[in-house]
Structures are given as structure tokens and as C-alpha cells.
Amino acid sequence: MARNSRSNDWGFPRWRAYGAAREAQRVRMCDRFGCDKPGDCPAPKSPNSPERWYFCAEHAGEYNRNWDYFQGLDQEEREQRERDERRDAGGYQGSAYHSWGGPGDGSRSRDELHALKALDLEDDADFEAVKKSWRMLAKENHPDVKPGDTQAAARFQTIQAAYEVLRAAEERRTWKPRGAVD
Numbered sequence: 412m413a414r415n416s417r418s419n420d421w422g423f424p425r426w427r428a429y430g431a432a433r434e435a436q437r438v439r440m441c442d443r444f445g446c447d448k449p450g451d452c453p454a455p456k457s458p459n460s461p462e463r464w465y466f467c468a469e470h471a472g473e474y475n476r477n478w479d480y481f482q483g484l485d486q487e488e489r490e491q492r493e494r495d496e497r498r499d500a501g502g503y504q505g506s507a508y509h510s511w512g513g514p515g516d517g518s519r520s521r522d523e524l525h526a527l528k529a530l531d532l533e534d535d536a537d538f539e540a541v542k543k544s545w546r547m548l549a550k551e552n553h554p555d556v557k558p559g560d561t562q563a564a565a566r567f568q569t570i571q572a573a574y575e576v577l578r579a580a581e582e583r584r585t586w587k588p589r590g591a592v593d
């Protein structure tokens with residue numbers, strides 16, 4: 412009696428891929444009307460609903476760009492949900508920068524350390540010292556004070572860029588989410 416099944420492994424079953432089978436695989440198509448690509452990206456039909464749309468990657472991106480998280484909620488429910496989400500996610504924002512760390516322990520980026528060096532400051536200088544040094548060096552090297560001096564103009568630009576880096580870092584450190592309590 413002849414075998415009615417064939418295999419492509421030539422007697423070596425390890426050559427076959429795991430989970431490989433010869434039967435047809437079921438493919439779900441994209442739920443977007445007119446799309447003939449496989450729909451392998453699930454997307455919720457509405458908030459708090461277990462029902463899902465299945466889109467291709469292109470239509471999933473389009474759907475996510477236009478997603479309204481508060482769809483079907485009245486204004487009071489929207490505000491309550493937003494407050495709850497901000498409260499629950501506040502810990503992630505708070506951990507973005509560990510404000511208890513001091514300089515030298517990795518709390519300053521490489522750009523900040525270069526900016527401090529450009530302002531002739533130590534690594535542990537606070538922002539008041541940064542402002543003081545920036546004002547003094549900017550007055551000394553300003554192009555209006557030293558007209559025609561290209562080195563002073565370049566130094567002035569370096570000082571300005573360093574101050575902007577440190578100012579942005581200070582704003583990140585001192586920023587608190589709306590409604591946060593000290």
C-alpha cells in the first residue's frame with residue numbers, strides 16, 4: 412500500500428521549520444473597505460470595548476492618528492477620565508529626572524557638562540551661578556562691545572548656546588505636572 416502523504420524533509424525532520432505545515436493558513440483581511448492586505452494590527456472599536464478592528468499597518472496608522480480616546484463620553488466623564496489618567500501616569504513623569512541626585516552621579520548629560528565648561532564653571536554649579544557667569548561673559552564678548560573681533564563673536568555664540576542648553580535642562584528639572592503638590 413502506498414503512502415498518501417508526502418513530506419519535504421527527505422527523512423530529516425529537523426530540516427523543517429517549527430510549526431511548518433502544508434495546510435492553508437487562515438489570513439484575516441484588513442477591515443478597511445477596499446483594502447486587500449492582511450489585517451494583522453488589532454485596534455479597539457470603542458473605549459473599554461473588547462471588540463476589535465483588524466487593519467493592515469498603513470490603515471492602523473491612519474486609524475491611530477484619528478483616534479478619539481474620549482469618543483462617546485460627555486464633558487464631565489471626559490474630565491474625570493483625564494484626571495484619572497494623569498494621576499495614574501504621574502509617577503512616570505516624576506521618574507523622568509531624579510531631582511535628588513547631585514552632579515557627578517550621572518544627573519547631568521554630556522551636553523550640560525560641556526556647556527558648564529564653556530561658561531568656565533565647575534560640574535556642580537547651580538543655575539544661579541550659570542546665570543551670573545553667562546551675564547558676565549556675554550557682556551565681555553558681545554559683538555557691540557568688541558566690534559570686528561571674530562574670536563569674541565565666536566565666543567559669544569558659544570556662551571549663548573551653552574546657556575540655552577543649561578536653561579532647557581533646568582526647566583526640565585523644575586517642571587511639575589499640572590495639579591502636582593510639593
